[in-house]
Amino acid sequence: MSSANSNLLLPPHHDSHSRCNSDSGPVIATTPLVTFLQRLQETALNTYGKSNFDPKLYVDLSLKSKLSFTESAFDRLPRGSDHHGSVSAEDLREFLREYFEGAGEDLVYVKPEDFVPEPEGFLPKVKNEQVRNWALEVHSLWKNLSRKVSDEVLKNPALHTLLPLPHHVIIPGSRFKEVYYWDSYWVIRGLLASKMYDTAKSTVSNLISLVEEHGYVLNGARAYYTNRSQPPLLSAMVCEIYKRTEDLDLARKSLPALIKEYQFWNSGQHRVTIQDDQACDHTLSRYYAMWNKPRPESSTFDKESASKISDASEKQRFYREVASTAESGWDFSTRWMKNPTDFTTLATTSVLPVDLNAFILGMELDIAFLAKVTGDHCVSEQFSEASRTRRKAMESIFWNAEMGQWNDYWLSNSKHKEAQIWEAENQNPKIFASNFIPLWIELFHSDAFLVDKVMGSLQSSGLLCDCGIATSLANSGRQWDFPNGWAPIQHMIIEGLAKSGLKEARSLAEDIAVRWIKTNYIAYKRTGSMHEKYNVEKCGDFGGGGEYVPQTGFGWSNGVVLALLEEFGWPEDRTID
């Protein structure tokens, strides 16, 4: 029977048929600077204590002089006699002042050249003055989030964990002072609404440079993010820009990188073959980080989470699951936990995720489209064929006709190398917003019968709340769970419904968009900021939970508000507060 992608330009690979309990898979080495900064992070925790402690701050510091010099000075600091060997707050402060630049100083503010306070043709459908003025304020936030890598990083990269990128960047904001992969898609959607085409293209060129160097887009542009990617949306970014600008050159330049990225997601540990109940093989993808130690940016947290695991190999397995969850973008959520109350049961590599495969299906369609417009009909046909094959795989493995949703599929915990055989009970029946993400992809939202069914399922799912779509139904305290709503999730589901062509679906899409825009607006008026996530139960409240304090700025939230206002507009007589 057919196996997906068999005729594509794929590297030799080993299918991952099984998963056993002990850790397995590749590990990408980190840099000596990251390793040292992790030591510093641990010392800082012992010195300052847990309250308000953000471990990421320490791995974002850059050195004033050589690592060996800094490390010797660190080792000479007077230590207390407790078992942590803690350093006094004063000594640590002095050490930090003497040997480090401030976190974030290696990225410098730069005004985007294509920014104008009110672009021509900006959000023509927004007629309400109050909303229009706010939209212009959100638009102006691109200036706050725009940075370029300082010349110091280019001169002496070994002193920085920040990775040099060729063009200026838009960052998410607050503690996220570097470029993030999937955030960039919604940043670009907002930039396009803001008519900032050059900044949008620079964003894509930066990500392409990462594929050229590493073979995939990193989670973020830091030395400690090289061991994993994030939800793959580079092809979607290129297509959106192409549709607005018809820039054939961009399409041509992007294609080799997109095909290389496609190979990354369809080979090695990311690729899994599973046989359906008709004995037909299907190839799908999963998240699988190339790392089995604590995440450097959250090392102190991860060590604490792992402290109750005594077996060394089981610990490594847990750390790989943690990093793989970060690769999913949904860090963290009960979606990936065998036991929702026990974080050590995180098992992301055992899950075939619906949304990841929807994104890769999107990638296949995008590559087919870009290859076609650039005249490469052979590649275009190969990727169209791959998309048809993946669609079938998604129908066989994920689709749950009774629920009217696509469910994540949990791989069996087999120690043997035989193929996974699909079993209905391995579909996860729990309701997550990700169960509706395939709607975003044209092959699915162009099917009116299917959209009608999925829409009904969404309406009765419990996810639709007063202020948007909840991430899940589990109030776990994890940030990718109830009652948090995230801008990218709202946008994908809204856009899928709106593009379906069904009148009722478009009207539901607009209804969700209005709720989401309102809560963003009210929170902005209350706090003066755009937020990383929102509480979909309480209008005007931002979200919480998770391992760091709620962040503001915020790239993807700004992008989604602008994209939704561009799509649906805002009539003069509709109130917002």
Ligand SMILES: OC[C@H]1O[C@H](O[C@H]2O[C@H](CO)[C@@H](O)[C@H](O)[C@H]2O)[C@H](O)[C@@H](O)[C@@H]1O
């Ligand atoms: O520092 C903890 C984790 O932070 C990031 O994840 C969260 O922020 C990202 C940037 O907005 C976003 O892309 C992701 O979906 C969020 O969960 C980072 O991506 C993780 O790797 C990191 O461990």
